[in-house]
Amino acid sequence: MADLFGYLIIAVFMALFGLLVATRFRKYFEWLNESGKTNKEIPSEGWGCRTCLSEYNPEVYMCPDCKTKLIDFSTMPK
Numbered sequence: 001m002a003d004l005f006g007y008l009i010i011a012v013f014m015a016l017f018g019l020l021v022a023t024r025f026r027k028y029f030e031w032l033n034e035s036g037k038t039n040k041e042i043p044s045e046g047w048g049c050r051t052c053l054s055e056y057n058p059e060v061y062m063c064p065d066c067k068t069k070l071i072d073f074s075t076m077p078k
């Protein structure tokens with residue numbers, strides 16, 4: 001009888017852990033989807049940040065948000 005109770009506890013923990021992992025996975029894939037969506041909106045030309053895809057004036061050298069060097073979108077590989 002004690003063994004059965006032990007298995008039950010393990011089963012409950014496994015189920016909870018599985019649920020946690022499943023939630024994490026869904027969040028991760030949702031996040032992947034979101035970043036995939038923004039990737040499709042890369043402007044074909046202009047000057048801006050390739051990380052957050054914000055457009056800036058050509059005088060601006062670095063993205064204030066991401067601290068990355070700005071690029072010409074037309075030279076960016078698709």
Ligand SMILES: [Zn+2]
Binds near residue numbers: 063
């Ligand atoms: Zn940026």
